[in-house]
Amino acid sequence: MKEYIAEIISNSLKQFDLQEKPDIRIEAPNQPEHGDASSNIAMMLAKPLRNNPRAIAQQVVDGLEYDEKKISAVEIAGPGFINFRYSDDYLLDELNEVLTGGESFGKTDTNTGKKVLVEFVSANPTGPLTVGHGRNAVLGDTVARLLEWTGADVEREYYFNDAGRQMRVLGESVRARYYELLGKDEKFPEGGYEGEYIKDIARSLLDVFGDGLLSAADEKPFKEKAEEEIFADISATLKRMNIKMDSFFNEHSLYEDGKIEETIQKLRDLDLAYDEDGAVWFKTTAFGKDKDTVLVKSSGEPTYRLPDIAYHANKLDRGYDLCVDVFGADHIATYPDVLSGIKSLGYDPDKVDVVVYQFVTLVKDGKPFKMSTRKANFVTLDDLMDEVGADVTRFFFLMRSPNTHLEFDIAQAKEAGEKNPVFYLQYAHARISSILRKVNDEYELSGKANLKLLEHPSEITLIKTMLKFPETVGNAARLREPHHVITFLNELASAFTSFYHDCRILGEDEELAHARTELAKAAAQVLRNGLGILGISAPDQM
RNA sequence: GCGCCCGUAGCUCAACUGGAUAGAGCAAUUGCCUUCUAAGCAAUAGGUUACAGGUUCGAGUCCUGUCGGGCGUACCA
Numbered sequence: 001m002k003e004y005i006a007e008i009i010s011n012s013l014k015q016f017d018l019q020e021k022p023d024i025r026i027e028a029p030n031q032p033e034h035g036d037a038s039s040n041i042a043m044m045l046a047k048p049l050r051n052n053p054r055a056i057a058q059q060v061v062d063g064l065e066y067d068e069k070k071i072s073a074v075e076i077a078g079p080g081f082i083n084f085r086y087s088d089d090y091l092l093d094e095l096n097e098v099l100t101g102g103e104s105f106g107k108t109d110t111n112t113g114k115k116v117l118v119e120f121v122s123a124n125p126t127g128p129l130t131v132g133h134g135r136n137a138v139l140g141d142t143v144a145r146l147l148e149w150t151g152a153d154v155e156r157e158y159y160f161n162d163a164g165r166q167m168r169v170l171g172e173s174v175r176a177r178y179y180e181l182l183g184k185d186e187k188f189p190e191g192g193y194e195g196e197y198i199k200d201i202a203r204s205l206l207d208v209f210g211d212g213l214l215s216a217a218d219e220k221p222f223k224e225k226a227e228e229e230i231f232a233d234i235s236a237t238l239k240r241m242n243i244k245m246d247s248f249f250n251e252h253s254l255y256e257d258g259k260i261e262e263t264i265q266k267l268r269d270l271d272l273a274y275d276e277d278g279a280v281w282f283k284t285t286a287f288g289k290d291k292d293t294v295l296v297k298s299s300g301e302p303t304y305r306l307p308d309i310a311y312h313a314n315k316l317d318r319g320y321d322l323c324v325d326v327f328g329a330d331h332i333a334t335y336p337d338v339l340s341g342i343k344s345l346g347y348d349p350d351k352v353d354v355v356v357y358q359f360v361t362l363v364k365d366g367k368p369f370k371m372s373t374r375k376a377n378f379v380t381l382d383d384l385m386d387e388v389g390a391d392v393t394r395f396f397f398l399m400r401s402p403n404t405h406l407e408f409d410i411a412q413a414k415e416a417g418e419k420n421p422v423f424y425l426q427y428a429h430a431r432i433s434s435i436l437r438k439v440n441d442e443y444e445l446s447g448k449a450n451l452k453l454l455e456h457p458s459e460i461t462l463i464k465t466m467l468k469f470p471e472t473v474g475n476a477a478r479l480r481e482p483h484h485v486i487t488f489l490n491e492l493a494s495a496f497t498s499f500y501h502d503c504r505i506l507g508e509d510e511e512l513a514h515a516r517t518e519l520a521k522a523a524a525q526v527l528r529n530g531l532g533i534l535g536i537s538a539p540d541q542m
Numbered sequence: 543g544c545g546c547c548c549g550u551a552g553c554u555c556a557a558c559u560g561g562a563u564a565g566a567g568c569a570a571u572u573g574c575c576u577u578c579u580a581a582g583c584a585a586u587a588g589g590u591u592a593c594a595g596g597u598u599c600g601a602g603u604c605c606u607g608u609c610g611g612g613c614g615u616a617c618c619a
Contacts, residue, residue: 043561165619301617330614359612399554401555431578431579434578490556497583520578
């Protein structure tokens, strides 16, 4: 519809002698009195045409040719806005679209044919996923779902590194606990992992091997067991959160395939990498930074930037049209280097896109709660889901813009009542389901409903709200900001509950009941679709 | 010091690429359950969008500066 309005305006503009084509933008006014769609074109043209906006608006409107089946009124208002009002016929046609679209209503094809990789979570397997990882996991998965709704072919990937210092310390921590269980003294490593889960892993090693591992030469068998068990744990947590990874990418494979060496060599050939003080440096000053960056330490160990560059090159080699990374604000500093790196290597940096989210402050007992995996001072996602469930967990991580700090108040999330906004959406859906069950008992509705009977303001508002869904999904996908979907669903649920209070279904005559049933069905469908994007269930009763 | 993000109602946060009278939820006040789920609806109150300038028809949104908060700024990941 917005395209249609842009088109008729464009046609009317032919009367003017314009140097360049103006960008015609149609938006939905905040105030309902201002109509359903609005254009600011007259104000945009005021300067080039050297005329006042209202006069221009009048000329544009005079030259407008439109289908009265779609648009019922056009008005000039304020400083020169041109406001359009949709006709009832159009709204009812669109309502039918919702019903026939069904579970596909809201899908678009803006990214059809594109292969997209979304990389997220990517926590090294040193311990269970915590609330801190939760935002990353849920955000990544939901961005992936949004991209799927715009037609993209999406894969979810988890990147990890089991070769670094962290993992070695993890292995040593397990070994220390293993020795402890056998009554042997073994110094607990400095900065080791203190969590209870380390003891569990040691215990399971003891069950299998007895004391056979006392003769192990290094921490390797301990580390491997730890990695295996922790990954199993992480996968189970993700599954519980309705997240399924398509692939796990081990950083180590980049070494085995020689990709790390290859990357360095290419950068050297480009004169962007050089040796100094026993280290290999990346000439980031060539990209506007004040200092160069170390790629390989004098110890021979690469810093994380080098594999990051090689990894992104690898992703693009795999033929993705778009690679989305999800990470916390603390990692933002590496991003420009990675882009510089892959650009130097001849890849298109526009194909890499980053979703950065700000930190989560966990509020427990009304106070901020500082977490550390290493010190075993954390709340795991499993603990959280035990308390509030997966739906609430997902919702809370998604309800805020990624770009803002998220305060996760456990007490509020636990509250099943009015303080918890998730239930508002689910409740609306459950109510509709309940009504539909009863409608089936009391009426024998058949044939097509006469939707023209829908004319109550609450009915009209509900229809108009539903119609915003496809655009909302498109915006959320483009901006990688799932919270827009939540804002929309709140509006929709609110429009439905107003309708629910104003307009009855049961007890009305059959024709009206039929029309309203169709409207309720459509609302339920859109609620389901929206909740589906968020990975949250839409229960039929509560 | 430098870089990135943020500052909106008492609290937590919206406001789509600059648009008309800045919106929700919670908290507060007031009505509404013999009728489809009151986990609800309707209404009232609550604001100099941190501050000071600038850009323009028009700024919460863009630019400059100040103040305040978060995160970076390592041959740590």
